[in-house]
Amino acid sequence: MRFPESEQPEDSSASLDAVAGPSSVGLDHPGPSNGHLNGNGFAAVTNGASVASAAGNGVPKHNGHSKQSSAPSHSLSVARVTLPGSSLYDDSDVDREEFVRLVIQSLRDVGYIESAATLEAESGYAMETSDVADFRRFILEARWSKAENALQRLGVRDREGLWDARFLISQQKYLELLEAQQTTDALHVLRNELAPLDVDSEQLHTLASLMMCSEPEDLRQRAGWDGAAGNSRRILLDNLQRYIPPSTMVPPRRFATLLHQANVYQRQQCVYHNVPTSTTGFSLFSDHQCDETGFPRVTTTILKVHSDEVWMLEWSRDGNFLASSSNDKSVIIWGNGPEEWEQRHVLIHPYPVISMAWSLDDSILLAGSEHHIKMWNTKTGVCLRTLDEHSEQVTALVWLPDNSGFLSAGMDFKIVLWNTEGQRRDVWGILPVRVAHMVITPDFTRLVAIGMRAPLPVDPRENDPAAPAANGAPTSSPPPKDEHRLLVFDFATRRNEWSTLFDGELTSLSVSQNSQYALISRSPDDIQLWDLNTGRMARKYTGQRQSKDIIRSCFGGFESNFVISGSEDSNVYVWHRDTGVLLEVLEGHGEGSVNCVAWNPRNERMFASCSDDGTIRIWEAPPPEMMLESPSASIAPDYPQVATKGKGKTRQRWDDGA
Incomplete structure (x- = not known):
């Protein structure tokens, strides 16, 4: 103006x-x-x-x-x-x-x-006009009547908006009177100012109940309000801002908001954006752009001890250990030592392990195979307990974010809740799918599961009293061909929020760090990104091959910016999550499928892959000395490898010396 x-x-x-x-x-x-x-x-x-x-x-x-x-x-x-x-x-x-x-x-x-x-x-x-300045002063100085009278002069003329703004002002006035223990005046405000504004009855009852608070501290705690001496009046100003035209009352820190939006946009457009080893601030003098040479695209270590196909990888929470499972019925725990990776423990199972989960403190590794779960002490390699609750393959294990226990799920239609000692606490009941994979969102609000659609299990004796039950195991008719389901549950209530059907097998599931997106691998040749808040597919990623094998994809990098997957063509594929751009096709594994990829949770510049060739590859950004020698390298070249005796693995060499 x-x-x-x-x-x-x-x-x-x-x-x-x-x-x-x-x-x-x-x-x-x-x-x-x-x-x-x-x-x-x-x-x-x-x-x-x-x-x-x-x-x-x-x-x-x-x-x-x-x-x-x-x-x-x-x-x-x-x-x-x-x-x-x-x-x-x-x-x-x-x-x-x-x-x-x-x-x-x-x-x-x-x-x-x-x-x-x-x-x-x-x-x-x-x-701003003097009316706006006066309004700010009226709010900050608790001159409530003058503040209400100023609303219409500031352009708040919509009846509903005007009532909402008056409610916020009267609510602040009511709370401040209660805090000052002026109960009679507070009651007057409740009856004559708040009640006539058509307030929701439950909200009005909640405000009325605050009159029972005997101490100001109790009032502030119950109301979630920091008092007249705190920031409550400034928060009130921010809340009133939405009812006043922005051209009249400029939103707070508007320039900073625009700069933040520009920063977010530039990072979204930077397809190689990842946290470098030493982070730098956001500069206003130039557009943000990450150097693609810092992306983990080179194999720095090859781990080869398994005698058969390696099916699954799981990083420890601190990123210092990696668990691998194989068709050879073993799980190996690898440790990242000061100079090289080391084999810490070999955990033998009666069947191949198809699900794993580390405890929050990395002291226990859960391993599921066929119908049982083993709890391993990761420091000693000793099996602490074997759990036999499931009647079919245990396909998913998830440790609870509050460290109160863990969940297991399998092909027997049920999810079981255990405490940290491995004692059963509860069973979620019968699900409409044979669970293939299950994840709890990082914010602990949802449980997401994928599986084969099937009718609820029926005891055959219900239809034929003379028919014996098969060892008590539930039986059912075969599921419809190629129909699989994604299910999203509210974790606290166990209520199914929404679900959707797929034609084609769903083989893996992961959730982004912000708990918004679910990544699903679907056969054939399809990876889908689903928005958990809207229940809609947001994007597809294509290029990899998956027709007959179980391929496990995942998010990776800073803020889950990347989508990464193995493939039946022996390669590793990497996409930019938000744009769907295929960034890398990484070669190196031998013949057969790359079955699983796993991004290090503490090092945004490291991930691992495993393959039918029996090896595990650790991928990192090229070291500086390599980039000085070959600045144009973009995909891991076939550098000479040096065998490490007794370790069962090879490590890449960056020089050409023998």
Whole structure:
């Protein structure tokens, strides 16, 4: 908004054509008492130490409080600048007035109060009218009646919006009266101001119950409110902002919000965005772009001890250990030592292991095979307990985020809840699918499962009393061909929020770190990204091959920015999650499928893959010495390998020496 030609900024000490500037002045005028000059020849002023009133504010303020000058102020005449047009630049769509007002707001926010006043004077644009400044002051000073009367002057004329805004103001007033133990006045507000606003009866009862609080601290705790002396009035201002036109009352820190949005957009467009070893801040001087050479695309270690196909990988929580399971009926725990990977324990099972899970402190590894679960001590390699609750293959194991126990699921239609000692606590009941995989979202709100659609198990004696039950195991008719289901449950209530059917086998499931997305591998040749909040598919990733084998894909990198999968063509595929761009096709494994990939949870620049060739590969970013020698390398070249005797593995060499 522009100052009227017949007026000057409120509390300003100069006319429109000669407007008050900062207290620091040019070389013809004495500066502050410290006598220091900045590089432009002007006396330096501590931010906010000598404050001129900002135009249209009514009172000088910094962070919402009046601030008195601690040094004499000197005037520097600043002529108003009149520019043609209304755009910031001739070829720009940005409105000049909006831009200048946001600059003024930002200057005030960081403490350049006098600079903001000078810019208002020179541009003729007021960041806000005196009505807005008065409204802010009324709220911060608890002058509730005046604040309510100011709402319509600020453009809040919609009946519903006006009532909502009045409710927020009256609610703050009511809580402050209760905090001050003025119960009679608080009751008056409840009956005569809040109740007539058509408040939801349950909400009104909740507010009324607060009158039973005997101490202010009890009130603040029960109301989730930090009191009149806290930030509650500023929070109230932020909440009232949504009812006032933004052109009238500029949203708080609007420039910072726009810069954050620009940062997020640039990171989304940077397909190789990943956290480097040493992170740097977001620069305003250049667009963000990650160097693709820092992406983990080179095999740095090959682990070969398994005597058969390696089916599954699972990182420890701290990222220092890796568990691998194989068709040779063993699980190997690998440790990342100071110089190389080491084989820590070989855990023998009666059947191949098809599900694993580390405890939150990495002290226990759960391993599921056929119908039983083994609990292993990862420090000693000793089996602590064998659990035999399931009647068919145990396909999924998940440790609870609150460390109260773990869940197991399998092809017998049920999910079992265990405590940390391996004692059964509960059974979720009969599910409509044979569970193939199961995940709990990191925010602990949902359980997501995939599996083969099937009718509920029926005891055959229900139809034929003479028919014996098969060892008590549930029986059912075969499921419809190629029909599989994704199910999403509310974890607290166990209620099925939504589900969807697929034609084609679902082989793996993982959830992003922000708990929003589920990644599903589907045969043939399809990986899908589903939004758990909307229940809709967001994106597909193609290129990999999957027709007959179980291939496990996953998220990876900083903020789960990447999608990675093995393939039946012996390669590893990597996509950018948000754009679906195929970034890398990594070669190196021998013949057969790459069955599983797993990204290190603590090192965004490392992941592992395992294959039918019996090996595990550790992938990392090329070391600096390699990039100096071969800066154009993009896919792991066939570097010489040196066998490590007794370790059953090979390590890549970066030089050509023998």
